[in-house]
Amino acid sequence: MTICSAPGKVFLFGEHAVVYGKRAIACAIDLRTEVEVNRGGNGIHIHSAFKDDPDKNPYIKMAIKKVQQYVDIKNLSVKVSSTIPIASGLGSSAAVTVATIGALNEEFQVGLRKEEIALMAYQTELEVQGAASPTDTFVSTMGGTVIVPDRKVLPPISCGIVVGHTGISKSTARMVARVRALKEKYPDVIGGIMDSIGCISVRGEDLIKKNDYRSIGELMNVNQGLLDALGITIPELSLQIHAARQHGAYGAKVTGAGGGGCMVAICDEKKCKEIATAIGRSYGDSFITRSTSEGLIIK
Ligand SMILES: Nc1ncnc2c1ncn2[C@@H]1O[C@H](COP(=O)(O)OP(=O)(O)OP(=O)(O)O)[C@@H](O)[C@H]1O
Numbered sequence: 001m002t003i004c005s006a007p008g009k010v011f012l013f014g015e016h017a018v019v020y021g022k023r024a025i026a027c028a029i030d031l032r033t034e035v036e037v038n039r040g041g042n043g044i045h046i047h048s049a050f051k052d053d054p055d056k057n058p059y060i061k062m063a064i065k066k067v068q069q070y071v072d073i074k075n076l077s078v079k080v081s082s083t084i085p086i087a088s089g090l091g092s093s094a095a096v097t098v099a100t101i102g103a104l105n106e107e108f109q110v111g112l113r114k115e116e117i118a119l120m121a122y123q124t125e126l127e128v129q130g131a132a133s134p135t136d137t138f139v140s141t142m143g144g145t146v147i148v149p150d151r152k153v154l155p156p157i158s159c160g161i162v163v164g165h166t167g168i169s170k171s172t173a174r175m176v177a178r179v180r181a182l183k184e185k186y187p188d189v190i191g192g193i194m195d196s197i198g199c200i201s202v203r204g205e206d207l208i209k210k211n212d213y214r215s216i217g218e219l220m221n222v223n224q225g226l227l228d229a230l231g232i233t234i235p236e237l238s239l240q241i242h243a244a245r246q247h248g249a250y251g252a253k254v255t256g257a258g259g260g261g262c263m264v265a266i267c268d269e270k271k272c273k274e275i276a277t278a279i280g281r282s283y284g285d286s287f288i289t290r291s292t293s294e295g296l297i298i299k
């Protein structure tokens with residue numbers, strides 16, 4: 001029996017643009033998905049409290065298929081438990097994929113290194129979704145603050161992080177397809193927006209190294225303006241974003257694919273409670289979280 005867990009994430013900068021090779025920066029957060037694998041039984045059985053997916057666990061099944069390229073897995077039970085809101089921009093699909101591959105790697109002594117697990121998890125997301133960047137799977141495997149496609153790992157950020165959750169679920173695959181259609185229709189216009197988002201992430205690396213959270217927040221706000229231009233913000237997310245800014249956040253934006261799901265604000269730690277309350281009053285729920293260095297771990 002092996003148990004592994006892997007974290008969710010927030011994007012500071014670069015979602016959507018990263019699908020086109022632009023730079024993005026994301027932080028692992030202290031919400032996690034735990035996967036327990038047990039050999040034996042009769043066939044492959046998956047148990048998860050999340051049962052809404054019409055495709056019935058596509059990420060877990062694809063993750064098992066990837067590991068089956070290395071070892072014969074016939075009889076197996078997989079149990080999943082998670083504190084990451086699903087289909088909400090916090091990387092729940094990456095966390096369940098990374099934790100599954102990590103647990104199988106350990107249980108069947110496949111010998112994959114962390115970089116290889118991250119790559120296999122990325123290929124899993126790519127096959128299930130049709131399009132994906134390596135960001136979510138890389139940050140979930142490595143923890144800390146990551147820069148993609150460079151695959152740099154920096155320490156966790158040390159400011160306050162508040163997440164607003166609209167409770168409106170969305171599908172990453174569908175949002176990525178919508179942005180792609182817009183880009184194909186107006187390649188010159190949307191291409192320029194993608195370039196600008198990439199520039200923000202390039203500036204962001206230096207600011208993160210200097211712990212300049214005020215400037216990081218300023219650029220998160222600029223990034224949000226560009227995400228809005230891509231059409232991925234909904235009114236409920238805008239309410240939460242503006243509530244966070246009005247109550248002293250350094251910056252606030254959508255995290256992940258948009259179309260619903262979550263926004264993220266960064267702030268002085270002392271301001272977290274006030275901002276979380278303001279977000280919750282504007283729409284949906286909110287919670288305070290932390291950036292973590294703990295990526296994929298074996299329990
Ligand atoms: N605990 C879980 N158990 C089983 N499947 C899960 C679990 N968590 C996530 N999933 C799978 O991930 C899918 C949601 O992935 P999706 O990429 O749309 O959203 P997300 O990863 O939460 O957000 P984002 O990709 O924007 O960060 C679910 O439909 C389900 O297939």
Ligand SMILES: C[C@@](O)(CCO)CC(=O)[O-]
Binds near residue numbers: 017018256
């Ligand atoms: C929208 C997107 O950029 C972020 C999803 O968390 C898709 C991806 O990077 O795979």
Ligand SMILES: [Mg+2]
Binds near residue numbers: 091092093094136172
């Ligand atoms: Mg996902």
